[in-house]
Amino acid sequence: MAEAAYRQDKPPPGGYPEISIKRSLPRRGPSGLVMMLGGVSVMGFGLLIVGRHNQHRREVRKEKLNARLFLLPLLQAEYDRRVLKSLKKADEEEAAIMKDVPGWVVGEKVYHTEAWVPPLPAQLKDF
Amino acid sequence: MQDLNVEEVNVTSAVLVGAAHHYGNFCRKQNDAFMDCRTEGKDPRKCLNEGKEVTQCALEFFKKVKGSCNESFTEYWSCLDYNNQNFEECRKKQKVFDSCMAEKLGLKRAS
Numbered sequence: 521m522a523e524a525a526y527r528q529d530k531p532p533p534g535g536y537p538e539i540s541i542k543r544s545l546p547r548r549g550p551s552g553l554v555m556m557l558g559g560v561s562v563m564g565f566g567l568l569i570v571g572r573h574n575q576h577r578r579e580v581r582k583e584k585l586n587a588r589l590f591l592l593p594l595l596q597a598e599y600d601r602r603v604l605k606s607l608k609k610a611d612e613e614e615a616a617i618m619k620d621v622p623g624w625v626v627g628e629k630v631y632h633t634e635a636w637v638p639p640l641p642a643q644l645k646d647f
Numbered sequence: 648m649q650d651l652n653v654e655e656v657n658v659t660s661a662v663l664v665g666a667a668h669h670y671g672n673f674c675r676k677q678n679d680a681f682m683d684c685r686t687e688g689k690d691p692r693k694c695l696n697e698g699k700e701v702t703q704c705a706l707e708f709f710k711k712v713k714g715s716c717n718e719s720f721t722e723y724w725s726c727l728d729y730n731n732q733n734f735e736e737c738r739k740k741q742k743v744f745d746s747c748m749a750e751k752l753g754l755k756r757a758s
Contacts, residue, residue, distance in 0.1 A: 580735060583668075584734065586671070587664050590667045590671030590678070590757065591663050592678075592682070593677075593682050594656065594663075594678075594702065594705050596681070596682075596685065596698075597694075597697075597698030597701045598656075598702065600691035601653060603691065604691060604692065635689070636688075636692065
């Protein structure tokens, strides 16, 4: 065999480094307690914000309802007058239509009570 | 039956909502009287006079507001009208209106 000048894939001088096959599971990062505290504080802060906003929403709602409450008597008085006017008009029409019918009582109540019976929509013709 | 023809308050909903809190303070007595009468007997025929007083007081209130705070009130209720009567959107104009009412008429928002 002649002296051939070829390169061989040999290990580096000094050999390869040690291959460590030891078990390696290092304990790192925050501890359980720290994680709990962190989570609790984030949630607590979030709850504070939500709670404060809920209070604000309640006040906004209260303001809206108060506005409606203060306007209620004005609108109710107007509505009452409107209803009574409409019923009066219906009575007048009834009197005009049934004037030739003997024994017809105009606006005769159908209930045996003196209390106010809220009118049916059909009674409010000219509302 | 008494005369049901009364001079009515001729305003739209945004105007009423805008003035509601001050109106509630101004016409407290008449409103309470009317509501007491109404809830007691539940008969509208018996509460016509109180109802007329309520409307009368409301007319008086709006005349006063239009007399002193017309511009700021118009701005405020126009803003409410534009924003679906949402109070939160019109806080700035509300402040102006409130200060005008407190200054010129000595009226504050109720509760």
